[in-house]
Amino acid sequence: MSVLEMNRELSLDEVVEKHPEVPRLIAVKIDVQRRGVHYTDGALSRLDKELHQIRGATLFGSRDAKLTPLPESLILRDGTTVLTDPTPVEQNPYVVDFIDGKLVITDQGTIIEEAEYWPKPDFYGKKTVSGKPMEFVVTARPQRLQLMPSSYCHFWKNDHGCKYCDIVNHAKHQKSELGIPAKLKPAEASEVIKEALKQPGRFSSICLTAGSDTRGVEPFDEEVEYYVELLQVIGENFKTKKFPSQLIATAFNEKQLEKLYRETGLMGYTADIEVLNEHLFNWICPGKAEWIGYQEWKKRLIRAVDIFGPGNINTGIVAGVELAKPHGFSSESDALEATMEEAEDLATKGVSTIFMVWIPRPQSCFHDQKNASLEYYVSLAKGLHGLRKKYSLNIDFDDYRRCGNHPDGDLTRIL
Ligand code: SF4
Known part of the structure; x- marks a missing residue:
């Protein structure tokens, strides 16, 4: 019987x-x-706002x-990016x-690994013409610009x-404490990207990644219209029509996907299914179930492959x-087996x-x-990476260089 079956947790070393x-x-x-992280006062004394990226x-x-502002x-x-949260x-x-002149990750007093803070992008700390800190409009991942x-x-x-x-609770919090609006103005987003x-x-x-907007003649038309406007304005910063880009959004219908592809420079598209099981999807993501269905x-993901081309479509799970x-x-x-089965079904169809x-x-x-x-x-990281190898799928548009969040994506450069 494997440890997964016994439900006993192995330690990091094990x-x-x-x-x-x-x-x-x-x-x-x-x-x-x-598990998240807690920064000691010593660790924070090494944080230099001129050199390091603050949230x-x-x-x-x-x-x-x-x-x-941690x-x-x-x-x-080895350059592996960790996205993690301050945790009580x-x-x-x-x-x-x-400790001893090094920033380190520790567990119960034992040093586990050395680490470094992310380097600050040049635009952080600057202000838009309307006076907003630019990092409240666009943020940075390792090698990509992130808009919400x-x-x-x-x-x-x-x-x-x-x-x-x-x-929604977080957006309200950000608005009241930091004045960050819930919706971006396209011209301001383009200004920061420039x-x-x-x-x-x-x-x-x-x-680009945002919440879903059900409004429109057909559900989600308004969401699509807004992305088209944004992507067109952002596209003015590039000489070619298509530019390296990813939209993480609702699973749009064929007409909406074609509009996005035809009218903008968008190259990669992600519609997060969140959980690869219909019964659990209905329970955990009731809005997605109500408006679209598992x-x-x-x-729609599979149809998107025809429109955007193989290697440009993926879906995320929590x-x-x-x-x-x-x-x-x-x-x-059981969870792993069921998830892998559904992921393989999508992989055979290019997602x-x-x-x-x-x-x-x-x-x-x-x-x-x-x-x-x-x-x-x-x-799971091994399994999902294995599927990409088996079906010759690449995720260059969402990999360790650009996004840096997904552990299965890190294996792309190693295995
Ligand atoms: S689709 Fe689900 S995860 Fe995404 S913003 Fe809406 S409620 Fe949150």
Whole structure:
């Protein structure tokens, strides 16, 4: 019987020993994402706002539900990017400390790994013509510019938002404390992108990600119209019609997808299905189920491959929510098997699946739940990466260079 079947959690070292093909640094990344981090005063004394990236606007809240201007996140010795949240100490996060002249990740006083803060992009700290800090309009991932056009999701209008999601509560918090508006003005977004692109060699793509907007003659027409307007204005910064870009949005119908492709420079498209099981999708993502449905979501992803071309379409899952109580899988091995089966079905049709580690956020319905074991995430990373190899799918537009969030994407450069 495997450990996954016994539901006993292995430690970091045990997981690394059991899965030698997965580099230790990737396992560290996953575990740091899974448990979050706490920064000691010593660690924060090393934070230099002229050199390091401080958290800008975010679509979702952090595990401490605060907006403290802490480091954006960490980077490991091999360049692996870790996206993780400040987390209350009582939740047993990893502790980032400064010991013997080095910034380190520690666990119960033991040094696990060296780390560094993300380097500050040149445009951070500058202001738009209307006086807004530019990092409140556009933020930076390792090599991509990140826009959050709308921090309101209309699925919450009748409380049918996804159960792990805190977007609306977080948007209100950001607006009241930092003055960050829930909706971006296209001209302002373009202004910041123009400034950001002046930095040589840092950015290789642009990503837009926002809440769903059900309004329009056909549902989601208004969401599509807004992206078209934004992408056209942003596109004025480029000499070619198409520019390296990704839109993470609702699963649009064929007409909407064709409009996006035809009228803008968009190259990559992601519609997050969130959980690869119809029954759990209906429970966890009731808004997506109400307006589109699980089978139709899959069909739209597959249709998008025909429009945008192979290698330009993927879907994200919030890995671990399939184990949420009380309706989720009760065993990790069953959850893994079911998820991989559905991911393979999509892979055979040209759609790649990537995952992010589920963070039970304090302002979400699932605030008191627990995410999965480290071994679960390591196994999922291997499995999803394996599917990409088997079906010759690439995710260059959403990989470790551009996004930096998905542990399965990190394996692309290693295995
Ligand atoms: S679709 Fe779901 S996860 Fe995305 S913003 Fe809306 S409620 Fe949140």
